[in-house]
Amino acid sequence: MYAEKLFVAPKSLAKRLQALEYPSPSQIIKDRLVLEAKKQLKFSNKTVREIAFELGFEDPAYFSRLFSKNAGISPTQYRRLELA
Numbered sequence: 001m002y003a004e005k006l007f008v009a010p011k012s013l014a015k016r017l018q019a020l021e022y023p024s025p026s027q028i029i030k031d032r033l034v035l036e037a038k039k040q041l042k043f044s045n046k047t048v049r050e051i052a053f054e055l056g057f058e059d060p061a062y063f064s065r066l067f068s069k070n071a072g073i074s075p076t077q078y079r080r081l082e083l084a
Contacts, residue, residue, distance in 0.1 A: 002029075034070040037063075043077040048075045 002025060005012040014025055023031070033055050040051045052063035067075045 042082045
């Protein structure tokens with residue numbers, strides 16, 4: 001989708017980002033999803049499951065693993081720390 005909006009092929013976009021020493025397009029998207037999840041965990045009462053579905057994840061467990069890998073803690077732990 002991003003490559004299309006920039007009028008380049010996905011592979012071309014990935015190569016350009018790599019040449020500029022930026023993260024891969026998939027990593028940029030994952031980082032953005034985790035950032036949005038952090039906002040929702042901090043400022044809403046939605047469950048982790050609801051947030052996962054809203055962000056396009058069909059499997060909340062996969063969302064939790066991705067969040068944990070990128071944030072270093074689980075979504076539930078993140079919420080507890082932010083609300084403490």
